[in-house]
Amino acid sequence: MNVQSKEANLPSISDYYSATQLRADRWSALRECIESMHMHGIEGRQGKKLLATAEQLFDALAPIEKYWAFPGAHTFDMLRRQLDLRNVEELSISVRRVARALTSGAYRRRTIPIGGEEIDSEDYEDESTLAPEARALGRPYFEVLIVDSVNEHQERFLRNNLHRVRRSEDPFIYEPVIVPSLEDALIGILFNHNVQAVVVRPGLTLKSKNVLPILKQYLTQMADADDVDGLQPSDYGPETCRLIAKVRPELDAYLITDRSAEDIAGHDLGKCRRVFYNQEDFLELHLNILRGVNRRYKTPFFSALVEYSKQPTGVFHAMPISRGKSISRSHWIQDMGAFYGPNIFLAETSATSGGLDSLLEPRGPIKEAQEYASRAFGSKQTFFATNGTSTCNKIVVQAVVRPGDIVLVDRDCHKSHHYGMVLAGANVVYMDSYPLHEYSMYGAVPTNEIKHHLLKLKAAGKLDRVRMVLLTNCTFDGLVYNVQRVMEECLAIKKDLVFLWDEAWFAFARFGPTYRQRTAMGVANELRVSLRTPEHAKAYEAQQKKLEGADEDKLLKTRLLPPPDARVRVYATQSTHKTLTSLRQGSMIHVNDQDFKGEVEQAFHEAYMTHTSTSPNYQIIASLDVGRRQVELEGFEFVQRQVESAMAIRRAVAAHPLLQKYFKVLTAGDMIPEQYRESGTESYYDPDKGWSDIWDIWTRDEFVLDPTRVTLAVGGTGWDGDTFKTKILMDKYGIQINKTSRNTVLFMTNIGTTRSSVAYLIEVLVEIAHELDDLLDDASKMEKRSFENRVSALVNEVPPLPDFSRFHPAFRDGDETPEGDIRRAFFLAYDEESCDYLNLDDKLMARLEAGEELVSASFIIPYPPGFPILVPGQVISTEILAFMRALDVSEIHGYRPDLGLRVFTKDALKALTKK
Known part of the structure; x- marks a missing residue:
């Protein structure tokens, strides 16, 4: 393919979702174009086309390169001059080196010679191909964004002075990027993922002169844009620091000002780490920048474990595998030692001394690591767990919920929550999510459904017993709540309500500005501030007057405001291992509860002791520590690429x-x-309209779809979801996925997903489609009819999803509200004499249709969808039975095909009802 057709086939700028993708593709296209010019010359028709293409590519890259240190504005201008001078040979060498350094990451490790006369012996080196040991020896690289409107001479002065104060003992190396305005600073921190620190100087301006739409779109994430226009020039610096903290709170900001300390003290500087007054002490600035990055780079427990592994010790405690002795002395398991290598065994111990720490009573590096995680994830306290989020969920529920408390739970949540309710002795109100019958999956619980149950409990005089609302955010299928709206409206009804947000699949969300506004910790911190403002108090009082004497219907239609004295009580459980870097079962509990210290802390530690092993895996703890370091330093970049x-x-x-x-x-x-969907947006991408404004969608809508979850409807292939997953994707192409429904499969991108992986997936789907085309072309009339019947059964004849029916009166406290004592039902099933088994046949359906009341004695959990369709004590409805009979999945936990469905006997239920 020649270069002209290659460039013609590149998507236009408007087709790109992000400027990062645009930059990468344009540098690749520029390299191909210049190399073709060097090979074929620039004369004639083809040469003129190549020149025109090169000029277009330079024009596309010019506004982009201003925000990056490599190759840098100066080098980029030099390359452009080479093109103008038609110095094609040298330009070809220079562009090839830049493009390859950008692709391989080589510029992060060494200086890249640009000129043709300079020798570059490592031109082909790719960072990803280096051994981990080689990469670990190098100094990590980052970039510092300097915000100041300076001329070329002043810019050179800044760069030279920062280069001059570098020292060989510096733990990191960085390059400066200089932009002139507040808006350019915001574009820079949202576009350039290499930026780790921002220096705001007195000479900055307000507006960016950049007009490239794909860059300007980053400014839509600046929610205070209207207020910014009214700023005085003297306020530009403090406001820049505040907005940096709002958009990317993990970054270090440094303000250089000529104003008095008294003036600056009255400003909100966000998370500005240091203010410098009227000085050009570049060494001090340099040391502060390094110190700030090192603050995030530190990994207390991982470092302690590494040091421990180097110590010569005599092992006279449990764990023969410690120091690898039981392996090195063995004649039969040397292959295990060879596979894992020595370090994992050198770092294996049951000791909590020698520089290490106890997970159950942390006082040293584990305590420090948890504090760093708390800072990174925006919590007040963070606790590590080494046996998954299932255990985290049980810890929180047991710590917060007392026997007899009422808990509102989304019915299709993870099974650990249902078992947690049993352990805590909660009275459960199951809330129904809206169903997606066509795709055999549930959505999420509407806010009005939650409010309706709370108002019903309030009318029944039971609001004092309501303890917690438990919701999954985001759901396995990627549905994300408007967390702020849910918590505000629920607190308006009960001001001390506790919230548990299961964010097992959402740990990465903290590190994307769009995502962060819908995370539990992000909203909790916002509410702590907003509830205490005079503006909120005034709005609340005005709403109370309007709603005086309002009935439930009006309350459901009103966006309720919480009282100013509402308590912010929020917990989030996250599977770090699912969406960030951690060994399997590495999870965290994040706490942002204003009453934690006085009311919950002791109970929490007891619950933590109950569920946490006294022999936790130190490797998992160390991986949680390192995973935290990673997201504080490059989480923004990885989430963006995801x-x-x-x-x-x-x-x-x-x-x-x-x-x-x-x-x-x-x-x-x-x-x-x-x-x-208040925004009215139906799709993130439309072939005719292009990309939607994701920031606007995530700001306004009640529910949004996490774009990293790609649900593919496969009913049109004639294969059900499970068959497509196992027989086609896994067995034939080696593609692994987690979840399916009857006619869909779910692809999840993560922080490790590469563009090559995406390309392979698309190639596989195209190959499958071609094979189906060929199959149908050669099929007989009957074979085509058979295919059409299979498709119709998967697309059109989908069994409707059942709602939660109700708890039997034997497990309820009156009929006016729906809560049920799931613990009583669960333990009643331990008595074999209280249970019976019934076959899922027409006779059973006839009994239900005749009005007989049958009650489940166990959890019934089909995979998929993976949540209970029956819980102990729940009345079996005809809809639930019909759904069970229509299921064609291989796994149904709690159901025994050899015996049937386990139910309570009439005598057992009658005995309980009499009590």
Whole structure:
């Protein structure tokens, strides 16, 4: 393929979801174009086309490169001059070196010679191919954004002075990027993922002169744009620091000012780490920048474990595997030692001394590591767990909920919550999510459903017993709540309500500005501030007057405001190992509870002791520590690339005519009913309209769709979701996925997903579509009819999803509210004489249709969908039985095909009812 057609086939700028993708592709295209010019010359028709293409690519890259230290504005201008002078040979060498250094990351380790006369012996070195040991020896690289409107001479002065104060003993190396304005600073920190620190100087201006739409779109994330326009020039610096903290709180900001300390003290400087007054002490600034990055780089427990592994010790405690002795002395398990290497065994111990610490009573490096995690994730306290989020959920529930407390739970939550309710002795109100019958999955619980139950409990005089609202955010399928709205409206009804947000699949969200506004910890911190403002108190009083004497219908239609004295009591459980870097079962509990110290702390530690092993895996703890370091330093970059990968899949499927015949990527319009999408947006990408404004969607809508979850409808292939996952994706192509429904499969991008992985997935889907085309071309009339019948059964004949029926009166406290004592039902089932088994046949359906009341004695959990469709004490409805009979999945936990469905006997229920 020649370069002209290659460039012509590149998507236009408007087709790109992010400027990062645009930059990478344009440098690659520029390299190909210049090399072709060098090979074929610049004369004639082809040469003129190549020159025009090169000029277009330089024009596209010019406004982008201002925000990056490599190759840097000066080098980029030099390359452009080489093109103007038609110095094609040298330009070809220079552009090739820049493009390869950007692709490989080589510029992060060494200086890249640009000129043709300079020798670059490592031109082909790719950072990803280096051994971990080699990469670990190098000094980590980052970039510092300096915000100051300076001329070329002043810019050179700044750069030279920062280079001059470098020292060989510095733990890191950085390069400066200089931008002139507040808006450019915001574009820079949202676009350039290498930035780790921002220096705000007195000479900055307000507005950016950059007009490239794909860069200007980053400014939509600046929620205070209207207020910024009214700033005085003297306020530009403090406001820049505040907005940096709002958009990317993990970054270090430094303010250089010529104003008095008294003036600065009255400003909100966000998380500004240091203010310098009227000075050009570059060494002091340099040392502070390094110190700030090192603060996030530190890994207390991982470092302690590394040091412990180097100590010569005599092992006279448990664990023969410690120091690898039981392996090195063995004649039969040397392959295990060879596979894992020595370090994992050198770092294995049951000791809590020698520089290490106890997870159950941390006082040293584990305590410090948890404090660093708390800072990173925005909590007040963070606790590590080494046996997964299932255990984290039980710890929180047991710590907060007392026997007899009422807990509102989304019915399709993870099974650990249901078992947690049993352990805590909660009276459970199960709330129904809106169903997506067509795709055999549930959505999320509407805010009005939660409010309705709270108002019903309030009317019944039971509000004092309501303890907690428990919701999954985001759901396995990627549905994300408007967390702030849910908590504000619930607190308006009960001001000390506790919230547990299961964020098992959402740990990464803290490190994307769009995502952060819908995280439990992010909203908790916002509420702590907003509830105490005079403006909120005034708005609350005005609303109370309007709602005086209002009935439930009016309260449901009103966006309720919480009282100013409402308590912010929020817990989040996260599977670090699912979406960030950690060994399997590494999880965290984040706490942001104003009453934790006085009311919950002792109970929490008892629950933590109950569920946490006295022999926790130190490798998991160390990986949690390192995973925290990673996201504080490069979480923004990785989450950005994760979203870009998912958006690329969406665009590829939506734009490919062959894939559209058999597949469909489900959009927000497919998965979220219209009444919950205030923005009116149906899809993140439309082939005709391009990309939607994701920031606007996530700011306004009641529910949004996490773009990193790509649900692909596969019913059009004639295969059900489980078969497509196992027989096609896994067995044939080696593609692994977690979740399916009857007619969908879920692809999840993560921080490790590469563009190559995305390309492979698209290639596989295209190959499958081609094979189906060939199969149908050669099929007989009967074979085609058989295929159409299978498709129709998967697409049109989908069994409706059942709602939660109700708890039997034997497990309820009156009929006016729906809560049930799930613990009583669970333990009643321990008595064999109280239970019976019934076959799932027509006779059973006839009994239900005749009005007989049958009650489940166990949890019934089919995989998929993976949550209980029956819980102990729940009345079995005809809808639930019909759904169970229609299931064609291989796993149904709690159901024994050889015996049938386990139910309580009439005598057992009668005995309880009499009591």
